[in-house]
Amino acid sequence: MGNSEQVEKRVIVALDVPDEQSAIALIDRLPQVSFWKVGLELFTSTGPKILEVLKSKEKRIFLDLKFHDIPNTVAGACRSAARYGVDLLTIHAAAGEDALKAASEAVQEAATQAGVKPPKLIAITLLTSISSRQLAFDLKVPVELPEYILDMALLAWDVGLDGVVCSPQELAQLRPRFKDDFLLVCPGVRPTWADKGDQKRSLTPAQAIIAGADYLVIGRPITTATEPELAWKRISEELTTVA
Known part of the structure; x- marks a missing residue:
């Protein structure tokens, strides 16, 4: 890492708001943020219009729609998404090898047909809201959570995807197993002063960067704060310790 500004560019702020007006207000309120995540709620509300807004403001885009369907349907959805010129795109590893x-x-x-740079395609290993107990008892997966995460990451690697989404707590296990160009994107990152919410497997931003995360996805600690600018500043200051 060179400096704190470079570390800041590895923070993706989740635009977890219900409509275009709220999204634009937040984007304009945090001009320092260069990378934004558009998830299911906002994309379902606005469609690709919000992507056009972000592009017009020269922002990077993580389109986090977590595709999970049969191979033909997943391919069609990814084909459409790639034409938007987004930077990151997600698919569930559990969709299987053929779908990936x-x-x-x-x-x-x-992307080639549209004349845009193809997005980095990254696989969801396991939602960060799922605990070890839920994996075993709710989903009936008969392996330990760390083993399952590794298996999903290896599947994505073998297929040639660009990386995976994992909780910060799996970084220590995954980073040594994969080359540096295999992206590890971590949601569920929570500063010590923020409520963990429904995140079961979290670390602080600085801890996650030190453990090997390429990108941190941070939403509610910033977006639901009374003063989002102050929350962003506090996170940026924390990250200067690892710059």
């Missing part, structure tokens, strides 16, 4: 391969091929093909 189809998605990867579709992204490259569509």
Whole structure:
């Protein structure tokens, strides 16, 4: 890392708001943020219009729609998403090898046709709201959570995806296993002063960067703060300790 500004660029702020007006207000309130996540709620509300807004403001975009369907449907969705020129795009690793391969091929093909840079396609290993107990008892997965996470990451790696989404607590296990160009994107990052909410497996921003995260996804600690600018400043100051 060079300096604190470079570390800041590895923070993706989640635009977890219900409509375009709220999203634009937050984007304008935090001009220092260069990378924004658009998830299911906002994209379902606004469609691609919010992506156009972010592009017009020269922001980077993480389109986090977590595709999980049969290979043909996933490929079609990824083909459409790639044409938007977003930077990161997600698919569930649990969709299986065939779906991951189809998605990867579709992204490259569509981006080439549209004349845009293909998004980095990253796989969801396991939602950060899922605990070890829920994995075993609710989802009936008969392996330990760390083993399951590693298996999903290895599947994504073998298929040729660009990285995975994992909780910060899996970083110590995953970072040594993969090359530096295999992205590890971490939601569920919570500063010590923020409420953990429904995140079961979290670390602080500084801890996550030190453990090997390429990008941190931070939403509610910033977006629901009374003063989002102050929350962003506090997180930025924390990250100067690892710059």
